[in-house]
Amino acid sequence: MPANKSKKGPTKGSGGKGRRALEGKKGTLPAEQRHWYADKQRARDVERTERRGAAPSGGAARGGGRRDGGQELLIGRNPVVEALRAGVPATRLFLVNSLDKDDRITEAAKLAGAAGIEIHEVTRPELDRRCDSNGQPDAVHQGIALQVPPYRYRDAEDLLDAAAETGRPALIVALDGVTDPHNLGAVARSAAAFGAHGLLIPERRSAGVTMSAWKTSAGTLARLPVAQATNLTRTLEAYKKAGVFVVGLDAGGDTPLDGLPFATDPLVIVVGSEGRGLSRLVRATCDAVASIPISGAESLNASVAAGVALYEVARRRSSGQGR
Numbered sequence: 001m002p003a004n005k006s007k008k009g010p011t012k013g014s015g016g017k018g019r020r021a022l023e024g025k026k027g028t029l030p031a032e033q034r035h036w037y038a039d040k041q042r043a044r045d046v047e048r049t050e051r052r053g054a055a056p057s058g059g060a061a062r063g064g065g066r067r068d069g070g071q072e073l074l075i076g077r078n079p080v081v082e083a084l085r086a087g088v089p090a091t092r093l094f095l096v097n098s099l100d101k102d103d104r105i106t107e108a109a110k111l112a113g114a115a116g117i118e119i120h121e122v123t124r125p126e127l128d129r130r131c132d133s134n135g136q137p138d139a140v141h142q143g144i145a146l147q148v149p150p151y152r153y154r155d156a157e158d159l160l161d162a163a164a165e166t167g168r169p170a171l172i173v174a175l176d177g178v179t180d181p182h183n184l185g186a187v188a189r190s191a192a193a194f195g196a197h198g199l200l201i202p203e204r205r206s207a208g209v210t211m212s213a214w215k216t217s218a219g220t221l222a223r224l225p226v227a228q229a230t231n232l233t234r235t236l237e238a239y240k241k242a243g244v245f246v247v248g249l250d251a252g253g254d255t256p257l258d259g260l261p262f263a264t265d266p267l268v269i270v271v272g273s274e275g276r277g278l279s280r281l282v283r284a285t286c287d288a289v290a291s292i293p294i295s296g297a298e299s300l301n302a303s304v305a306a307g308v309a310l311y312e313v314a315r316r317r318s319s320g321q322g323r
Contacts, residue, residue, distance in 0.1 A: 076215050
């Protein structure tokens with residue numbers, strides 16, 4: 001969430017629509033009634049068929065997805081245990097020999113054994129070398145690492161399906177220009193804590209689900225689905241056609257967070273980068289732009305802003321407060 005800086009043009013408080021124009025949204029449309037660009041959907045169906053044999057994402061994905069790169073190492077006791085609990089299709093578990101055991105190490109070994117995952121005891125220097133060759137030279141592996149296939153992302157529509165299965169109004173967090181994987185992981189942790197149904201990120205100029213994001217999320221990325229959007233603005237427009245409201249977070253927003261509209265409706269919260277905030281087209285797409293009143297600092301970190309907003313939504317929903 002950016003600092004309070006002058007904005008070009010007037011604030012888009014409701015995406016250019018009046019209040020009455022928004023009243024018709026009563027709930028998320030079922031999948032068969034959504035406007036999801038039929039030609040692209042057919043193309044995705046073909047792509048899914050071709051990928052039937054590919055490994056699923058970190059235990060969380062079903063249906064389609066994308067593959068990037070080769071095998072990666074997931075490190076750290078909490079992330080590894082959470083991934084194994086979620087059924088990530090790992091290939092090897094590395095444990096440092098002569099390791100002081102704790103409950104997480106014991107559980108990881110039992111889960112890996114039950115899943116038929118190879119368990120390799122290695123020396124600490126050897127695991128250090130493996131982390132180094134995997135692009136994590138300064139990683140603190142805590143004596144444990146899990147070799148996993150590349151993460152496979154959901155389709156954007158899958159997040160609405162996941163929400164429909166819970167019977168609760170959709171709650172999705174979209175990231176606009178957030179490029180730090182640690183921020184992505186921290187947002188995922190807050191999203192899981194406050195009942196969000198998934199994250200939506202752009203394919204380009206955005207942090208992805210890397211090992212840094214996994215570790216920062218403390219394993220929540222093993223069970224919180226993440227979807228990629230080829231074009232974030234078009235995907236948000238498609239969500240709106242499906243009955244979902246879109247609220248952006250920005251220091252220059254015209255609505256204070258405690259008056260956050262649509263909190264009890266199907267909702268996407270869009271978080272911009274700390275430096276430039278929401279992009280122009282994404283901001284114009286929002287039904288409302290909310291701000292978090294702060295003092296003593298120019299701006300909030302994107303993950304902190306997301307956590308504050310998600311807490312407010314959860315509070316409003318639990319208390320039954322409407323718009």
